[in-house]
Amino acid sequence: MKTLNKKIKVGIVGSGFISGIHVRSLKSVSDAEVMACSSIDEEGLKKFTKKYEIPYSFIDYRKMLEMDEIDVVCLGVPNNLHLQMTLDCATAGKHIICEKPLCNNLRDADSMINTCKEAGVKLMYVEQCCFAPKYIKLKELYQSGSLGKIYFIKHSQKHDGPHSTWFWDVEKVGGGVVMDMGCHTFGFLRWLTDNAEVEDIYSEMGTYMHKDKTRGEDTAITIIKFKGGVTGVSEVSWAKKGGYDDRAEVYGLKGISFADMSSSLRTYSEIGFEYVSEKAPISLGWSYPIFEEEWQSGFPQMFSHFIDCVKNNKIPIITGEDGKAILEMVFAAYKSAKEGKKVKLPFKSYAAKPIDLWIS
Numbered sequence: 001m002k003t004l005n006k007k008i009k010v011g012i013v014g015s016g017f018i019s020g021i022h023v024r025s026l027k028s029v030s031d032a033e034v035m036a037c038s039s040i041d042e043e044g045l046k047k048f049t050k051k052y053e054i055p056y057s058f059i060d061y062r063k064m065l066e067m068d069e070i071d072v073v074c075l076g077v078p079n080n081l082h083l084q085m086t087l088d089c090a091t092a093g094k095h096i097i098c099e100k101p102l103c104n105n106l107r108d109a110d111s112m113i114n115t116c117k118e119a120g121v122k123l124m125y126v127e128q129c130c131f132a133p134k135y136i137k138l139k140e141l142y143q144s145g146s147l148g149k150i151y152f153i154k155h156s157q158k159h160d161g162p163h164s165t166w167f168w169d170v171e172k173v174g175g176g177v178v179m180d181m182g183c184h185t186f187g188f189l190r191w192l193t194d195n196a197e198v199e200d201i202y203s204e205m206g207t208y209m210h211k212d213k214t215r216g217e218d219t220a221i222t223i224i225k226f227k228g229g230v231t232g233v234s235e236v237s238w239a240k241k242g243g244y245d246d247r248a249e250v251y252g253l254k255g256i257s258f259a260d261m262s263s264s265l266r267t268y269s270e271i272g273f274e275y276v277s278e279k280a281p282i283s284l285g286w287s288y289p290i291f292e293e294e295w296q297s298g299f300p301q302m303f304s305h306f307i308d309c310v311k312n313n314k315i316p317i318i319t320g321e322d323g324k325a326i327l328e329m330v331f332a333a334y335k336s337a338k339e340g341k342k343v344k345l346p347f348k349s350y351a352a353k354p355i356d357l358w359i360s
């Protein structure tokens, strides 16, 4: 397939939190055009398509897939729906941008990867951390040798709990915070090491703040041994007050680098203002309002890359295969937390979802 000499037409599935980010990001990509949106939330869909001036809307996403004009479909729906929607998109000949986690189990991951291959469509996996400007700089420093031999890396993502109720349902999410945010930290650490092989994983998990809402864990620490001698640590939490926090650290024998993913303004207000940053509850007194939040997180840059891959038939830097490798790490983490010991990779599991290995 050669370069497509036209704008790439996109269909969105979902009209919630992440779909808003998808559309705003796509609107910044000159080669992309958001043509249609589908969501089972009829009222939400109406508001969403009006707000973003999206010409076509569908309650049933399969109707949207009948639109010949659509080249790519972007999935922003609960995790348990990623499998079937991906299979339907591939069968309809659409490329797919799939939100993290790829899906809820390893067998489904294979099915998604194989179906997309057979259909000749790209399965692009969302991991915006690999496009976040500060983290790109961190990787440059890591690779340049200026920090000496790297022996320890760390990534943490924390806030005090998700915005939609389905996240508390382990049947839909597949787990708790490790499934939801661990796939970011695992994906990031893997990307930082240029996808170094993982030798083993050790994890400890607990539920501290949200026992009344979920059977899933809301806090976890995971230690990942990469081949080549680098140790990675992932810290994730749905039990951390004060807003979203995302940071990384790299330790080498000749230097270190610390990156708080976002930059903000140190601000004091006795009146307050509309928005501080993701999941930050108050703006009174001292606060840290963020600017260009989606750009600092890497979303527009990631969508620009995915659209370029479709338009010019390139291989995305993060694919369904990466999504599966990250999911394998997630499965190993739950197994380790259950057994209280390291789990070696490669790790196979036929469990329906990762958390089954922890709470069974």
Ligand SMILES: NC(=O)c1ccc[n+]([C@@H]2O[C@H](COP(=O)([O-])OP(=O)(O)OC[C@H]3O[C@@H](n4cnc5c(N)ncnc54)[C@H](O)[C@@H]3O)[C@@H](O)[C@H]2O)c1
Pocket (backbone or CB within 6 Å): 013, 014, 015, 016, 017, 018, 019, 038, 039, 040, 041, 044, 059, 061, 075, 076, 077, 078, 079, 081, 099, 100, 101, 126, 128, 164, 166, 180
């Ligand atoms: N990359 C990130 O940083 C990031 C951040 C948040 C969420 N996510 C991922 O995005 C996905 C969606 O999360 P969210 O926060 O937007 O959730 P959300 O609850 O805000 O939105 C979910 C949307 O899916 C729609 N939906 C549900 N079932 C549907 C169906 N059968 N057909 C069409 N639409 C349907 C709902 O109507 C809703 O609009 C999840 O996989 C989540 O893990 C990723």
